[in-house]
Amino acid sequence: MLMSTNLQTILSPISGDMQALNGVIRDRLSSEVALINQISAYIIEAGGKRIRPALLLLTSQAIANGQPVQHHLDMAAVVEFIHTATLLHDDVVDESHLRRGRATANAAFGNAASVLVGDFLYSRAFQMMVAPNELKIMQILADATNTIAEGEVLQLMNMHDPDVNEERYMQVIHYKTGKLFEASAALGALLAKATPEQYAAAEAYGRHIGSTFQLVDDILDYTASAEQMGKNAGDDLREGKPTLPLIYLLDHGTAEQKKLVRHAIEQADELPEDMFQQVYEAIMASNAITYTEETAKREAQLAKEALACFPKNEATQSLIDLCDYSLKRST
Secondary structure (H helix, E strand, O other), rough: OOOOOHHHHHHHHHHHHHHHHHHHHHHOOOOOHHHHHHHHHHHHHHHOOOHHHHHHHHHHHHHHOOOOOOOOOHHHHHHHHHHHHHHHHHHHHHOOOOOOOEEOOHHOOOOHHHHHHHHHHHHHHHHHHOOOHHHHHHHHHHEEEEEEEHHHHHHHHHHOOOOOOOOHHHHHHHHHHHHHHHHHHHHHHHHHHOOOOHHHHHHHHHHHHHHHHHHHHHHHHHHHHHHHHHHOOHHHHOOOOOOOHHHHHHHHHHHHHHHHHHHHHHOOHHHOHHHHHHHHHHHOOOOOHHHHHHHHHHHHHHHHHHHHHOOOOHHHHHHHHHHHHHOOOOO
């Protein structure tokens, strides 16, 4: 089977489910409160790749291998609601004004409305996850949301701290990003009645591909334009977040580069544009991007290797292709 890195082609085995998922999302986001409907419509119109629910649907289809799966669309919507809630809260915490090429919800509606609608999405997700009456589903999602919250706090603690090392940073991205990928794949496996080996493999796949996506985001923060990313380039540095390219430069740069990066992380809130340019040039002149790319490639390879016990079918091939897409994407 030929490998594809076109996302639409990769997701073709679940194209019908993805269309049906849009209807579930619209239906379950409805509320008697007008502002919730207004912000929910704004979020839906913003689009997004919906990688996490796609991961759940692909994993369940791969393991079920042609057998019917129940509750997969509702649980895919739950995953998307949890992810969207984290984005709403993140944008408030980070004081972000641009996401997916348009004003963030907090920029358009205010911080209070964004936080409260994020809370609504969390609570709606928990309403939906009890419907299958399966304790393991609730355990997976409750653990995931708790770990994501821990990751957010860990990231907050790391802000403006130039002494954050690679191990601490990888812990943050596992908690903050990888955990929901892991939960998505685990849910897909559970719904498809996976063997214990397949379930553990699904968790490992989700964990590693989630880390890959975040590491590539670290790279794109320096190499992509605002139009490509749908947010402002260099936002992570301006917020004082020590991501892997910066951590690499702090470990391997010249004395002058290390001093520059330490100052930039510590004083990010007051960072003049010319200093950001100096940091950018130092990163591009070093092996920081290459090192981050190699780290992402290792994570993607571990994700692929985890699929060895899955049935060989179109959905499993799509999961493999998703690893290549995660490395080569530009948005």
